[in-house]
Amino acid sequence: xxxxxxxxxxxxxxxxxxxxxxxxxxxxxxxxxxxxxxxxxxxxxxxxxxxxxxxxxxxxxxxxxxxxxxxxxxxxxxxxxxxxxxxxxxxxxxxxxxxxxxxxxxxxxxxxxxxxxxxxxxxxxxxxxxxxxxxxxxxxxxxxxxxxxxxxxxxxxxxxxxxxxxxxxxxxxxxxxxxxxxxxxxxxxxxxxxxxxxxxxxxxxxxxxxxxxxxxxxxxxxxxxxxxxxxxxxxxxxxxxxxxxxxxxxxxxxxxxxxxxxxxxxxxxxxxxxxxxxxxx
Amino acid sequence: xxxxxxxxxxxxxxxxxxxxxxxxxxxxxxxxxxxxxxxxxxxxxxxxxxxxxxxxxxxxxxxxxxxxxxxxxxxxxxxxxxxxxxxxxxxxxxxxxxxxxxxxxxxxxxxxxxxxxxxxxxxxxxxxxxxxxxxxx
Numbered sequence: 001x002x003x004x005x006x007x008x009x010x011x012x013x014x015x016x017x018x019x020x021x022x023x024x025x026x027x028x029x030x031x032x033x034x035x036x037x038x039x040x041x042x043x044x045x046x047x048x049x050x051x052x053x054x055x056x057x058x059x060x061x062x063x064x065x066x067x068x069x070x071x072x073x074x075x076x077x078x079x080x081x082x083x084x085x086x087x088x089x090x091x092x093x094x095x096x097x098x099x100x101x102x103x104x105x106x107x108x109x110x111x112x113x114x115x116x117x118x119x120x121x122x123x124x125x126x127x128x129x130x131x132x133x134x135x136x137x138x139x140x141x142x143x144x145x146x147x148x149x150x151x152x153x154x155x156x157x158x159x160x161x162x163x164x165x166x167x168x169x170x171x172x173x174x175x176x177x178x179x180x181x182x183x184x185x186x187x188x189x190x191x192x193x194x195x196x197x198x199x200x201x202x203x204x205x206x207x208x209x210x211x212x213x214x215x216x217x218x219x220x221x222x223x224x225x226x227x228x229x230x231x232x233x234x235x236x237x238x239x240x241x242x243x244x245x246x247x248x249x250x251x252x253x254x255x256x257x258x259x260x261x262x263x264x265x266x267x268x269x270x271x272x273x274x275x276x277x278x279x280x281x
Numbered sequence: 282x283x284x285x286x287x288x289x290x291x292x293x294x295x296x297x298x299x300x301x302x303x304x305x306x307x308x309x310x311x312x313x314x315x316x317x318x319x320x321x322x323x324x325x326x327x328x329x330x331x332x333x334x335x336x337x338x339x340x341x342x343x344x345x346x347x348x349x350x351x352x353x354x355x356x357x358x359x360x361x362x363x364x365x366x367x368x369x370x371x372x373x374x375x376x377x378x379x380x381x382x383x384x385x386x387x388x389x390x391x392x393x394x395x396x397x398x399x400x401x402x403x404x405x406x407x408x409x410x411x412x413x414x415x416x417x418x
Contacts, residue, residue: 100309104309104312104313104316107312107313107316108312108315108316110316129305129306132306133306133309136306136309136310136313137309137313140313140316140317158306208356208357211353211356211357212357215353215354215357245358245359245361246354246357246358248359249357249358249359250357252359253356253357263319264319267317267318267319268317268319270313270317271314271317271318274310274313274314274317277306277310278306278307278310
């Protein structure tokens with residue numbers, strides 16, 4: 001009891017001159033942590049500054065929090081903070097900047113429709129360089145949702161008026177993208193239904209096509225051989241479950257493989273489109 | 282981090298104000314290029330790291346058989362197994378944890394139970410939407 005009383009008296013007497021970090025000290029600490037690359041500590045400290053500071057240092061805290069979340073790959077949180085910056089921005093240019101950052105975060109989250117909604121909220125004509133940036137992001141969002149003609153119209157003004165090798169390459173890449181997107185998963189599944197592996201070949205996956213063809217071919221041979229040597233009732237009882245498993249699986253996989261391959265090829269194509277824009281500019 | 286630092290230039294805090302400085306499309310192109318990077322396809326052996334840890338020749342052979350099954354057979358079928366881990370993964374884990382004899386016995390026992398006739402006997406793994414059945418002796 002005496003020890004507790006002593007501790008209490010010491011604490012009471014010290015509380016007059018002991019104090020916690022004030023807002024400015026916390027902000028200085030957050031900046032130091034950011035500079036030192038201690039992302040997590042900087043993040044927590046900036047959150048504290050934003051929470052306790054209210055509108056004081058709000059702009060800095062929000063932008064740093066957005067950047068830190070994005071650098072950690074937490075793009076949903078980054079988009080949230082960019083949205084806060086957008087809401088509280090005092091100038092149009094800052095508002096646009098925050099919106100483009102939010103759009104980039106949404107694109108990195110593979111949410112092109114949400115990104116498109118943000119971009120469509122912008123005025124139709126913006127001063128440069130905002131207009132070019134808007135066109136670039138609109139093109140990317142339209143390309144992601146496979147609206148190739150709209151994406152082409154968005155991106156084409158980023159090239160000069162005269163014909164150039166890059167412009168020709170750009171047009172060629174768009175034609176390629178349209179060809180890639182034309183293939184249908186339904187067709188792939190139908191092909192695999194009639195001839196195992198054909199859907200995978202159609203999707204451009206030779207390895208899985210051969211695999212499915214061989215597997216189903218062997219099971220088919222096993223079915224026929226069992227039917228001839230024993231009876232087709234025996235063949236049905238022993239081989240059909242296996243055949244159903246791999247034949248049915250092959251049909252389903254053909255559609256999945258086509259979708260995955262399409263996604264991969266379209267992404268690579270758009271990366272090449274971005275390269276042509278980069279060279280042109 | 283570097284990429285975001287590049288973009289962050291636009292929103293860098295200068296005292297109490299934020300300023301916009303970007304005049305080129307380079308940072309945006311770099312960012313979008315990252316967004317359009319296709320996801321990396323992991324190799325089967327990398328997905329099942331346990332198959333790489335072998336203490337004797339028999340385990341190496343069984344791990345090899347497991348990888349052949351996963352690459353050429355399991356990759357072609359519908360998801361059929363009722364349990365998590367799946368029977369093949371259970372077999373590999375059992376052999377590694379319990380040794381070849383006990384592991385093979387456990388795997389045979391598991392294969393006879395993999396029919397979905399008695400789900401009430403097991404806990405449900407809601408994340409995997411499968412019945413839980415870890416290796417135990």
